[in-house]
Amino acid sequence: MTAKIHIENSPDLTAEDYLVVGVAACYYLDDGDLKPVKVLEPIPSAYLESIFQGVPTSYQRVCGTTIGAALAGNMAEVTEGEDTQFCQNFADRVAAAARTYKAHPAAKALVAIGEARSNINHSTEKKRVLNLENIVTAEDNVRQHEYTHKTL
Template sequence: MAMSQEVPPPEAYVVLGLAHCFVQVEGKLQPVEIIEPIPSAALEALLHGLPTSYSEAHALTYGTAQDPQQARQQFPPHAHLCDDYGDRLAAAARTYIARPQSTRHIPLGATYRNFNTSTERKRVLNSERIVTAADNVKQHAYTHQVL
């Protein structure tokens, strides 16, 4: 079943989470809190107790969440909206339309705070992966030979 790229209706259900992330500034990690939409499959996995950077989640209508001022009222004032917030919000809302049974976990207007929050594996938002020759897997000399 293909997901459409249509704009969800204003009354569509969506969940916004508060993620505890980090940004690298001059070689040091600085904590930052990010408000981001949580798709239905991710929410269901997190509710099974997987470690996560999320500390709380709020169930809102898509129409409410589209207004950054209204969306931010649910969260600490220093929290930032994620990159591509509008696109990710619409995509997350479509996942709840496709899986309406996921909307029963957090009632509309409610907050969930019982996540297994952990920053042991830090989510670094601006990290760059630099691949070097040392990252290559060493192979035996005869790997590509016919024996």
């Protein structure tokens, strides 16, 4: 019998369900300076497949695990002792990512449970800034023709 985990609105998931988590190199904007930070995030199956096709990514390492291990914080094999923080809404994102592996079980073959892989195309060319605010101004509006919303 498998133990049910408690994730709100997730009666379809168990502690033994598969998912992949990764350590991403991100940045915080602090007084105009970018400060590096490592973030532990669940990775959906479609993105995992693109990572192993060579797409540049902010992830440095990925590791196959279970929901139970991820929610218990047993992530030593992927963090390798580095100072790593959990992403926002970690439990919700764990549930969402685990569902993608249920829908696409072929992705489980890319990373086995307990296996950590770092042979991915890690790049910080496009920096992931976690606390960046996008301020929209009037100049950002796209001008439209006067007849765009008229019936001709």
